Amino acid sequence: MTGVYFAAVRVIGLTGGIASGKSTVARLLAEHGAPIVDADQLAREVVAPGQPALDELVRAFGRGILDESGALDRKQLAARVFADAAERRKLNAILHPRIGALTAAALAELRAKGAPLAVYEAALLVENRIHLGLDGLIVVALDEPRQRERLAARDRLTDAEVDARLAAQAPLADKLAAATWIVDNNGSLDDTRAQVASLWEKIR
Numbered sequence: 001m002t003g004v005y006f007a008a009v010r011v012i013g014l015t016g017g018i019a020s021g022k023s024t025v026a027r028l029l030a031e032h033g034a035p036i037v038d039a040d041q042l043a044r045e046v047v048a049p050g051q052p053a054l055d056e057l058v059r060a061f062g063r064g065i066l067d068e069s070g071a072l073d074r075k076q077l078a079a080r081v082f083a084d085a086a087e088r089r090k091l092n093a094i095l096h097p098r099i100g101a102l103t104a105a106a107l108a109e110l111r112a113k114g115a116p117l118a119v120y121e122a123a124l125l126v127e128n129r130i131h132l133g134l135d136g137l138i139v140v141a142l143d144e145p146r147q148r149e150r151l152a153a154r155d156r157l158t159d160a161e162v163d164a165r166l167a168a169q170a171p172l173a174d175k176l177a178a179a180t181w182i183v184d185n186n187g188s189l190d191d192t193r194a195q196v197a198s199l200w201e202k203i204r
Contacts, residue, residue: 012120015124020147138179143186183199
């Protein structure tokens with residue numbers, strides 16, 4: 001997922017630990033005019049009712065991953081895959097190629113519109129070594145106690161569930177080691193906004 005995959009447009013990656021504030025930084029970058037390609041949003045499109053990926057997920061994991069309307073119950077699926085590395089690999093094998101294809105299409109569309117660059121927001125850029133094919137990497141940093149607190153509150157998780165989700169991602173230190181730029185999200189929103197404004201001037 002490097003090289004030709006990102007050849008359509010100059011791409012800056014945006015990543016960080018779960019619940020670290022990636023979406024906030026993406027929104028602030030968008031306010032400066034940065035086109036954002038959001039891998040999580042593309043993942044939602046891939047598994048929408050009627051999409052082949054949803055049928056494949058049901059075959060792989062059973063109908064218990066669907067809610068009453070027949071849509072994917074993301075929390076139910078997450079509970080399964082974060083507890084089992086083999087199940088995560090099965091999920092990734094189904095979703096990642098499809099998300100990759102949508103990402104390539106989105107980047108090609110931006111290039112056709114004359115966009116000089118795009119920001120690709122995704123959780124596992126370092127884990128999947130996708131960052132090696134990018135033109136730079138922004139890592140959003142948040143201290144683990146705050147990260148745990150935000151994650152538990154946001155997704156209504158138990159301590160054990162928080163542990164499982166954190167264990168499924170690379171340590172923050174690994175992401176920071178791969179970073180071109182770092183946004184420290186431990187302060188106020190105004191602090192983060194000021195860092196993003198300065199960062200955007202450097203990236204442009």
